[in-house]
Amino acid sequence: MVDVRHARDVDPGRPSEVDFDGFYAAHIQSLTIQLYAYTGDLHSAQDVVQEAFCRALTRWERLSALDDPLAWVRRVAWNLATSQWRRARTAALFLRKHRVENVPEPGPDRVALAGALATLPARHRRVVILHYLADQSVRDIAHQLGVPEGTVKAWLHRGRAALAARLTETEDQA
Template sequence: MRDAQSFDEFYRSTARRMMRYGYAVAGDHTEAQDLVQEAFTRAWRQWGRLSEHPAPEAWLRLVVSRLANDRWRRLHRWRVVLSRSGPPPTAPAPSENGVLLVRALRQLPATQRQALALHYLFDMPVEEIARETDVPVGTVKSWLSRGRARLAALLPDLRTEELEANDVS
């Protein structure tokens, strides 16, 4: 318990300074939050040894700096890869039927949406969906049946063939 108390004190006394430092290093508030949170997480994991360190705050600043440098390197590598491969292809606009289907799906309960997506987009059999969602097979069949019925009611003008022929993504 004493370790938790001393870490809490360390955190309270350094968190604001570390956020300012993280912002200065990263140039972005959200990025700074991520860096500082990760640094404090690492400090907590090693608090037994770190609490004996002559300058734990300096250690924390070093971790924030290294994490920021790692992220900058990763970002730079991604930029190099993207510059070599060119911009991604332009995604086609969604079809009108696709937009209507997505709108209708959003009106279904999450369980029915999940079952329909797993069954029709991933071609998963009912038994596998039941295992993945940890529910009985009969429940999955019910979700699929109710979901299809609700979609049919929400989309009376769309034929099944039209929905299957259109990309919903």
């Protein structure tokens, strides 16, 4: 066992780190077995017991004065295990409610349209999407973009012409 006093003078009336080392060595195995029985997972039991002992170490001066410091460590370990179980249950409920749905892959026409839209200049693509996919009128688009209606009509015309050319190329290649 390593002496962690680091050349400090130890007051015999005050509990030392060596006392904690003995306490730890005497109780780590039995507490781990108890938590293993509670959690059903050895790794999880070891984690919560180690965490409980770490918390006890930082409070050892106060805890060593208790009648039963092991009761404090056990309670902390059980609380940690219960918290882990609650977090796992909450995560499982979330996953069950927000399950990924398998959506069929897009058809070739949709892929071709998305590819053709991606080749348009941003303003032409935007007005085509707003007009045909969002069902907005030319007047609404003009108001939203802050441009005259004639500009929106010109962008729509150019966007449709470019889309027709791209989609015709795609059909010819297929």
